[in-house]
C-alpha cells in the first residue's frame with residue numbers, strides 16, 4: 001500500500017510496505033496534497049456567485065474509507081478520516097481567507113470534489129420568491145399551453161410572464177412556477193390575486209429588485225398580468241403554500257331563459273353551505289381521470305340583474321368546477337344551478353375575485 005506524506009503523518013503509519021513509487025495515495029488519492037489547488041478552483045467559482053454560506057464535500061471510493069478505518073482501529077488512536085480531514089482543511093482555509101461561512105444545514109453553495117476523477121461539481125441552493133398574481137386579460141393560460149400536434153399556441157402563460165423575469169433577474173439557469181389552484185383560460189383573476197411561488201435554480205444572484213421585476217412582469221405581459229406582494233420565501237413558507245386549500249369567490253355573468261329574474265333571487269336566498277357532487281367535467285375528461293368529487297358551495301349572492309342577465313357572486317370550496325356547477329355539465333354535477341332554477345342558462349363570463 002502506498003500512502004502520501006500527509007496520510008502517513010496523520011495515521012503515524014510506519015509499515016515498510018507503504019514505501020512505493022506509484023505516486024498516488026491508496027487512501028486519499030492525493031487530494032490532501034492538493035488542498036491549495038482546490039482552494040484556487042473554489043475561489044475562481046466563487047467570483048461568479050452571490051452567496052455567504054458554503055459546504056465542502058468529498059466523494060470517495062467506499063473501500064478507501066474502510067481500509068483507512070481498519071488502520072485507525074488497529075492503531076487505537078483517535079484520528080479523523082481523510083475525507084473529514086480534507087473537508088475541514090479546505091473549509092477552514094476558505095473561511096479564513098475568503099470570509100465565507102461554513103454551514104452544514106442549508107449552505108448556499110456546495111463544492112463537491114470527486115476523488116476518482118479529481119474533478120469537482122457545484123450545487124447552488126435554489127431561491128424562492130412568492131407573491132400573488134392578478135390576471136387582467138382573458139386568454140392567458142396559467143402554464144405553457146401545448147396542444148398535441150400543434151406545438152405552442154396562443155399567447156405566453158402566466159408562468160412564463162412571471163417566472164422568466166424573476167429567473168433573469170437572479171441570473172438563474174431555469175425556474176419552476178407553482179400556483180395555488182388555477183382559473184380557466186377565459187377567466188380573469190382579480191382582487192388581491194392568487195398565491196404563487198417561483199423556484200429559481202442555480203441562481204448566480206441571491207437578491208432581486210422587487211419593484212423592478214414587478215414592473216417587468218406588467219410590461220412584458222402588456223398589462224395582462226400583475227404581481228403583488230412579491231417577496232423572498234423560505235422552504236417552510238413554500239411547503240405551507242403547497243398544502244393550501246383556499247376558498248374562492250367567483251363573479252359569474254349569466255343569461256337565463258324560461259323564468260322571471262325575481263323568482264330566481266328568491267330561490268337563491270336559501271342556498272348556503274350545501275354539498276355538490278362533481279364528476280370530472282367533460283371538457284377535461286381527455287386529460288384527467290374520471291372520478292367523483294364532493295365539494296361545498298358556501299354561498300350564492302345576486303350582485304345585480306338586468307333583463308335576462310344576472311351577475312352572481314359564488315363562494316366555493318377549493319377544487320370546485322364552477323362552470324359545471326352552473327350548467328350541470330349534462331348531469332355530471334348534481335345538484336346544479338340549472339336544475340335548481342329550472343332554466344336554461346348560458347355563462348357570459350367568469351372572474352375569480354378572491355382566493356383565500
Ligand SMILES: [Zn+2]
Pocket residue numbers: 003004005006007008025026027028029030031032082
Ligand atoms: Zn493520502
